[in-house]
Amino acid sequence: MNRFVYADNAATTPMSESVFEAMKPFLTEFYGNPSSLYRIGREARRAVTEARMKVARALNAKDPSEIIFTGGGSQADNLAIRGYVKGRSARGKKHIITSKIEHHAVLYTCEALEKEGYPVTYLDVDAQGHVDLEQLKSVITDQTALVTIMAANNEIGTIQNLKAISEIAHAHGAVFHTDAVQAVGHMPLDVQEMGIDMLSLSAHKFRGPKGIGALYVRRGIALEPLVYGGGQERGLASGTENVAGMVGLGQAIEDATGEHLAEKMGYVKKLTDRLVRGIMDAIPYTHYTGDPVNRLPGTASFVFEAIEGEGLILRLDLAGICGSTGSACSTGSLDPSHVLMAIGLPHEIAHGSLRLTLGEQNTEEDVDYLIENVTKVVETLRAMSPVWVDGKPDLTAASDLHDDHHHHH
């Protein structure tokens, strides 16, 4: 009998019951516009204020006014980067430093700014996905406006040394932004202790609703607005507030952080360790990607030689398993993930990637089902693979396979 195992929590997470219950009254009874003066407007306003306080508390921000609600993580990243370099605080400085393994919300914002005349440096990462701090020190100048480096990577789970990065940025008068969309609710974060000037987060990555996020902006930093209009969110993200979303974000971040975090991390890490051990023991010619120690507790990322990630995902789906791959033909891209390329995996091998990301709602039974089925599917695909010969990968055939691959498009 098929189970259903959702193991793609880095893509999104199921909304929790407590978040849903917290949101409900603001979708039904208290639908007022928070700018309206009558009671249901005031109730909505009060709920937004409370949600903002919860987000500020979870990050150890000094003041709730440092939290700007946005329409999700991508919007928070865009506001931080574009808003900063175009804003008053940059004082005309234009240089941006980021890394090669950022989410596209950061990478493509930087590429767009490059076309507008902002010089951008894309830092290399090592084989485990850590940004090169020596390279950061060598490229940063007093003309660097912004350093933007993600807290934890969405494909391989590697956690960056945020404090070390912020210290280097600050020593040169640059501001430090971090895309913490994968990190919030999954590892401890403290904007003051870590020297973070701006931080992006998104509710749906920690059991909140989709389409709502926030940007922490340290007091004193003046950004150029993302959207002009009614002046909501201190004029930075105009538009009638997504009240229910903000309430959901507040509830989700309260549930996911504080005293609940350590226990959840321990539980999820134990499941992930079992999964990684099971797969590495059962399947030869497998690479475990990312930092084996300093990583998100729920992220298990592999590359299996001699198979294609897309076929793997489709066959796992038939077994009721949701996972993901960095080699996304379906998204129209010929190249394997930019993250797997940046950590130095050979092109042919990087096509066989699998990311399984666990959450608090997964169980040991889920993990055993994952191990059993991933093993079966990899064996099946290898048996059909032209580059799998006599029980091992035949690298001389790999370039032929890759040529085939291109011909399909």
Ligand SMILES: *Cc1c(COP(=O)(O)O)cnc(C)c1O
């Ligand atoms: C999911 C994700 C985003 C985008 O967040 P959305 O709320 O989906 O816009 C940005 N950065 C990282 C690292 C992510 O994992």
